[in-house]
Amino acid sequence: MKILVCIKQVPDQESRITVDPEKAWAGYAENASYWINRYDEHAVEAALQIREKLPGTMIDIVSIGPARVKAAIRRCMEMGADQGFHLRYEHEDYLSPSIKSRLIAEFCRDRDYDLILTGVMSEDMMSGQTGPMTAARLGIPSAASVMKLEVDLEKQCLYVERELDAGHRCFMELKLPALAAVQSGINRPRYPSLSNVMRAKSTEIEEISYDDSLLDAKYETVEKVLEAGSDRAGLTLQGSTAEKAAALWQLLHERSLI
Amino acid sequence: MDHSIMIICEQSEGRILPVTYELLACAARIGGFYNSSITAVLPGNTPDTDAISGADLLVINSPGLAEYTAEGWEKAALLAAGELKPNIIIIAHTSTGYDYAPRVAALLDGSCITSVSGIELSDGSIRYRRSGFHGKLDMLYKEGKQPLVITVLPGAFPAYDQQAAPGMVRYMNADIQPVHTSNVHFSISDQSNTELEHAEVVIAAGKGIGKAENLELIREMAACFNRSAIAGSRVACDNGWLEYNAQVGLTGKKVSPQLYVACGISGSMQHIAGMKDSKTVVSINRDPDAAIFKNSDICIIEDLEKFIPAFIREAEKHHEGRV
Ligand SMILES: Cc1cc2nc3c(=O)[nH]c(=O)nc-3n(C[C@H](O)[C@H](O)[C@H](O)COP(=O)(O)OP(=O)(O)OC[C@H]3O[C@@H](n4cnc5c(N)ncnc54)[C@H](O)[C@@H]3O)c2cc1C
Secondary structure, eight states: OEEEEEEOEEEOTTSOEEEOTTSSSEEEOTTOOEEEOHHHHHHHHHHHHHHHHSTTOEEEEEEEESTTHHHHHHHHHHHTOSEEEEEEOOOOSOOOHHHHHHHHHHHHTTTOOSEEEEESSOTTTOOOOHHHHHHHHHTOOEEEEEEEEEEETTTTEEEEEEEOGGGOEEEEEEESSEEEEEOTTSOOOOOOOHHHHHHHHTSOEEEEOOOGGGGGOOOOEEEEEEEOOOOSOOEEOOSOHHHHHHHHHHHHHHTTOO | OOOEEEEEOOEETTEEOTHHHHHHHHHHHHHHHHTOEEEEEEEEOOSOOOOOBTSEEEEEEOGGGSSOOHHHHHHHHHHHHHHHOOSEEEEEOSTTHHHHHHHHHHHTTOEEEEEEEEEEEETTEEEEEEEEGGGTEEEEEEOOSSSEEEEEOTTSSOOOOTTSOBOOEEEEEOOOOOSSEEEEEEEOOOOOOHHHHHOSEEEEEOGGGOSGGGHHHHHHHHTTSTTEEEEEOHHHHHTTSSOGGGBBSTTSBOOOOSEEEEESOOOOHHHHHHHTTOSEEEEEESOTTOGGGGGOSEEEESOHHHHHHHHHHHHHHHHTTOO
16 A cells, blocks of 8 residues: 655744735744644654554655755654655745645656545645645545544545534545545644654655646735734733733623623 | 626535525625626535525536535536636535535636635735634735635625525536445534533633643633633644533534633634634733734733733632732
8 A cells, every 4th residue: 555645844833924015925034943734744643553554555755845844754754654755846935736736646646646645734824725636636536624534455445534514524435546634633643763763864855856837827826915804902911920910800800700 | 797606505405504695795796896697506416496596596416416525516516617617616615615625626727715704806806815824814815727716714704685586596417426435424423511502701721731731720710710611722622631522613612602711722713713702802822923812802922821820819819808
């Protein structure tokens, strides 16, 4: 069995973002730290758990982005993935999921993956498109927001549980090859083991070239990034911790809440 | 009219769900701008369907569409798109919508914008607004290659006037059978939590509490109030600190207490969806840019491990009549 996990590296959420009104994109502080998208970490863990049940399974990782992305790919290999592939894209700007999914589908073409896993969305863009689009381009079925998955090699199918609104569930079987976009809560991602860290150190991450003309397609673009609008008054309490605590008690008391 | 908008109805067992009228409202806004024709499409297996207000209805009927599958819905969408040649396709951003909408966009090789929260009309074109970066930023998108598929957040557009004149209903019999998907069935979650549902004060823990032991702080804070309950963000539940029946948000509970206190919660749109109707919202977060502050009446920029004990001390002082 061959599994591909598509991952994205995202800025740590407490890193400072600045919005430059002149630019169509948000800038991160120079010292911003980056991490694997949390949902993708769950996807890597799901792949590792399948391999534990089906020994001999190969797990590949692929990611699109600038040089820094290698660190996230390496982290997945430290968790236990077998091989890493990097599609270099140097710009820190909006790259449409339509283009990303075309790059990944192109990458998959002759590699015969039985199962492709992604996170349900990325923490920064929150679009949730790249996974289902990749599946559609490859002509394979997909399920989004997956809370449980099991492979049945004999039946060549993937059993999935999808989470629906208000916590309801939908169960189904998808014919392999298939793609699942996993939701958090499906598992607890493991920490790298020392032996995997050592192995990952000596494994090369392969850079894959692609047809640059794929980047020219005119899909939707982000024209502007703005501070989110505010829905409530938003009184910010000032002073020392104790002063704020006293002020909060007073405010709640005035509103007969305490 | 050569601009065409197609919406895909949100349905359950052939019944059109109310969010469909929000899609129509969104279509009417865009349609007013481009002077578009608007058609609603209903995939299903329903021989008799009532007309809907404000748009013609195209029913795509096939036994294989008796229940939702991404495969079935995308085939129905493609069939309808072939007929209607839409410039824009509007779908609800629900667990069904986000499952198949991006697939439809890819198969039509169009553009796609998901979880749209608003539309802005300016200098001769339309911008689509959506939230990102943990809710901290909004982004304005411009359409690209057509058709443009958008998914619209439930609640973002007030429902279209259901008194408007009903449109025509047209049936198209199709032979759509999912071939990659089988054995589909559903379960209804039984996650009742009467304490949380009836609470007047909800103290909610997020990933920011850091560790299970800090749940004690949340409990002690809750004990300062009458009729209080504790709840959590999805991450707090994923981490096993709380049961899933205490999760607030899109895939959890919707609560509207007198007071909601968010402790170490970033304020993603999926969480806000579950608590935005609370009367008063207080947030404690150490990140001054956290999105939750945009949805709060009282903002406390503090480390919760320091602030909550200080607040509890304050409440005890009053309780013991020392103030
Ligand atoms: C389909 C789908 C459905 C979803 N449904 C839901 C849902 O129903 N409910 C839900 O909650 N989420 C839901 N989510 C997840 C949602 O997008 C967010 O990931 C989640 O709400 C984040 O939880 P959080 O705020 O606890 O964690 P984080 O986003 O990690 O935020 C933690 C916050 O704590 C702050 N913090 C850290 N340490 C401290 C400290 N010591 N003191 C004070 N503050 C601190 C940080 O500044 C940060 O703002 C869903 C996601 C998807 C894709």
